[in-house]
Structure formats: C-alpha cells, structure tokens
Amino acid sequence: MDSDRLNRWLSLGANIGVLAGIIFLVVEIQQNSDLARMQFADDRQNTWQQGELVVFGDSIATVWEKSVLDPESLSLAETRMLDAYLAFQLTNAVRVLNLERNGLLETGATKQYLQGNLPFFFDTEFAKVWWEIEGRTWDDELVNLADPIVREIAKDESVIKLRKIRHEAASRVSGAQ
Numbered sequence: 001m002d003s004d005r006l007n008r009w010l011s012l013g014a015n016i017g018v019l020a021g022i023i024f025l026v027v028e029i030q031q032n033s034d035l036a037r038m039q040f041a042d043d044r045q046n047t048w049q050q051g052e053l054v055v056f057g058d059s060i061a062t063v064w065e066k067s068v069l070d071p072e073s074l075s076l077a078e079t080r081m082l083d084a085y086l087a088f089q090l091t092n093a094v095r096v097l098n099l100e101r102n103g104l105l106e107t108g109a110t111k112q113y114l115q116g117n118l119p120f121f122f123d124t125e126f127a128k129v130w131w132e133i134e135g136r137t138w139d140d141e142l143v144n145l146a147d148p149i150v151r152e153i154a155k156d157e158s159v160i161k162l163r164k165i166r167h168e169a170a171s172r173v174s175g176a177q
Contacts, residue, residue: 119149
C-alpha cells in the first residue's frame with residue numbers, strides 16, 4: 001500500500017515536472033520569436049538607413065548650412081539630401097523606441113534620446129517645416145513624444161552653438177600665437 005502511494009506521488013511529481021518543462025519551453029520559444037521579430041525590424045530599418053546615408057552623401061554639412069542661411073536657393077536634390085538627413089535622425093529614434101517597447105531599454109529611454117538629439121537636428125526653419133509636413137507622419141507614439149520637444153526648440157540653436165564654438169576655438173588659436 002505504501003509503495004502504491006509513493007508511486008502516485010512520484011508520478012504526480014514527474015507530471016508536474018513535465019508540465020513545468022513544457023511551460024518553460026513555450027515561454028522560451030515566445031521570447032526567441034519576439035527577439036527574431038525585433039531583429040528583423042531592426043535589420044529592415046538599418047537597410048533603409050544605409051540607403052539614406054547614400055542620399056545625403058559627403059556634402060550634407062554644406063547643404064545644411066545653405067538650408068540655414070538661404071533655404072530658397074536649395075535645389076530639389078539638396079532638399080532631398082536634407083530630407084534623408086532628417087529621416088535618418090528619426091529612424092534612430094524609432095530604433096530606440098522599439099528597444100524600449102520590447103523591454104530592452106528602460107522606460108523613458110526614447111524621450112531621453114529625443115530630448116538629447118532633436119535640438120541639434122530640428123532647430124532650423126527647414127527642419128521645423130519638414131517636421132510639420134513629414135515628421136508627423138511617423139510612428140504615432142514617437143510623434144507624441146517628439147512633437148512637444150520640436151516645438152520648444154529655439155530657432156537656430158545649433159547654429160548659435162556652432163558659431164560660439166568656432167569663435168572660441170579661433171580665439172584660443174590666435175591667443176596661443
């Protein structure tokens with residue numbers, strides 16, 4: 001009788017162990033599927049970004065300067081370069097957002113990324129107009145996070161910073177001679 005009882009308990013324990021193993025396996029497969037989907041999305045964005053890098057090419061700094069000083073003189077090709085440049089910046093933000101959504105970055109990482117990066121890229125009149133027309137068509141969650149940041153960016157903030165850096169560097173060089 002005792003061995004019968006022991007066998008039932010052992011059988012119950014074995015069945016619970018098998019059930020726990022199956023549950024663990026299902027969870028592991030789900031996590032692997034989620035990671036594979038996220039990797040695919042990231043690879044797709046990376047491929048798109050590589051194409052955008054080709055579009056904005058080596059002269060993007062010159063074209064950016066032209067967009068600040070004389071946007072009316074931009075050619076259609078230069079406008080496309082700036083479009084690629086700004087889209088590239090948002091694609092990076094989408095990548096951060098996807099990592100946050102999938103629990104690989106802490107909550108708030110996307111907002112922090114946007115606060116740190118958007119002021120440098122979206123402070124010109126060209127960039128603000130681009131945001132109004134194109135940027136707001138992106139991922140709704142990203143737009144909801146980015147829109148108030150873009151609206152609060154001081155006009156030409158990066159230009160002012162770059163001019164200050166240039167002036168300070170020139171002063172130091174001329175002072176050292």
